[in-house]
Amino acid sequence: MLWGMETAVRPEPALHPLREHLAAGLKGLHPAYFALVMATGIVSIVSDLLGLREAATFLFWLNVPAYGVLWALFAARALVFPRALAADLASHQRGPGFFTAVAATCVLGLQLLLLRGDAAAALALWWVGMLLWCACTYAVFVVLAVRDPKPTLGEGINGGWLVAVVATQSVVVLGTRTLVPRFPGSEAVLFFLASLWLCGGMLYVWMISLIFYRYMFFRFSPSDLMPPYWINMGAVAISVVAGTSLAAAAPGSAFLGALLPFVKGLTLMFWATATWWIPMLVLLGIWRHGGPSRIRIAYDPLYWGLVFPLGMYALCTYRLGELFAMPVLPWVARAFATVALAAWLLTALGLTGRILQLVVLAVRSLHAERGAAGPQPGSLERMARRS
Template identity: 50%
Template structure:
């Protein structure tokens, strides 16, 4: 830091500087920033399931802090920048990012169960996720339906729309984890909620993916169009696989799940196979974007939406292998966990670098 920057900080009241920084952080907060909670949570869960308890616990505590900070900034943004906040919610490109609040809450809830065994906190987060899902689902899609001025398909839809699939699937997964712990009748009720949300998420994926694939293949596609949330194409299928595998594991405790077991197993493998198909495609498109087209690679909060699918693919493949006794898939989760850890570290380093640079810029003003 230069002497002049240090002088500026010394001359500025600490409270005023802090408040200004807080307002700047709240104003610039991306609606999709809770994807960081999703990514950190699922990497923690996968690490815990694969015998890395220290990494899992460290990421768990970090994720609690990240979750609370993001909620604080989100509330402040809604209060201080109300119009911008709700304009984002009604925007075709930025609006779906709000679904990360649902998935982030439920993934953290799953962490509380699998990492610390705290079912009370997990249930509170389940309630938060369910309330947010009802509110955001019908607010955003109703607004998209009735608004008079709408963008054309190639400018309005992105992979971020599939966060609307990830949200109910995260509720399904957390519901199944809660159901496995509780006694009757709540066991039956929460397994039914899990089944219903799993089916709804699958139907929504089919609807949205048809539009996204159409946009891919029949409209001009620029490197700038291939934003990181397109990895949710795979991540939505990975979390659908995880939720389906948990339903398979719970089938013995719910007669209606037992009767649907072949269907659930078949669609779970269908989801896993679809997600697997997307991986080479997304890698090729990433090489085309950054190598062939030389699109600059720099930190963007949307990159957390690319870390999440890698961790979720590791966790979901492991859960499916255990639920369906598929030992020949055992080698996959470990490799993808290492990829997810590397991607998480890269995104976290980018976040720290960006924060440090923003602090220096504000200090020099």
């Protein structure tokens, strides 16, 4: 009777700490985590341009499984935590992060083309990126438009919104590399890509106006200045790369040939805008981490959104130097490529530390399970026989 009472009041076993930690991580997986693939891909491409072939190849082979793992994690999240995924889609803070999947797909396609020469795989990824762009554009923006209630502008807008611009221009960049050779002389293809490029430019104008307004006329604390604000610069940097790619296709096209002065001028304006942002963002970063209310630097997946713009600025400066035959610009590109590579290494070190924490937690959980298990079934009988 006493034994029955003891078993009746025995508490429920605690949840496995590692499983609990992993479940919480999967549930809270940020939609913008594909920025890891974006950052790794662009640093790989820039490394190849600068002659660091081994580093470029290493980062490529690192990026391919990372892309697959992220899709597996997002698929698992959609199956296990569909409500959390739906909540992100309707979130002004996290919803635009879904556009990183578009940009990551196109950046990986560009890697496949430039580093491996695999035009077929790159074209396939362009189609995937194009479909994802359509899905994200008309899912995220429509859901946010009809959401009720909505946050205030100060609470809802951030630099992460500009990933929509990055996604749009990444489709243009990969399209000029895959569709134009596939359909030589097709004015329809060039018309479509040029229109998409201009669409991305208008998206930037709309969004950066709201972001700058938020900077100047709303209370701004260090915690508000998240790493994705570097996309302020990265979005126009990739617009430069898209513009130079279109300009390179102009000699064989009557349509683009007529627009070439306009394309070159707008591309230069994008580069000048990206360059203007850099000192501003550096000073704001110093204020965020070195001011009276400073925030300690710690690993955050959003820091991949800082690495990508640095690498993209290096690439766009290099391409602009080729377009205008200015030998000084490739030197600037090399300097920023070094900074981008250093930023990637630091962020990767933070991610490695996070993974090591999970490994330590797994080992501790395993030891705790073995200690709590006690003698195995049948061990008491064997001990009694020996005695």
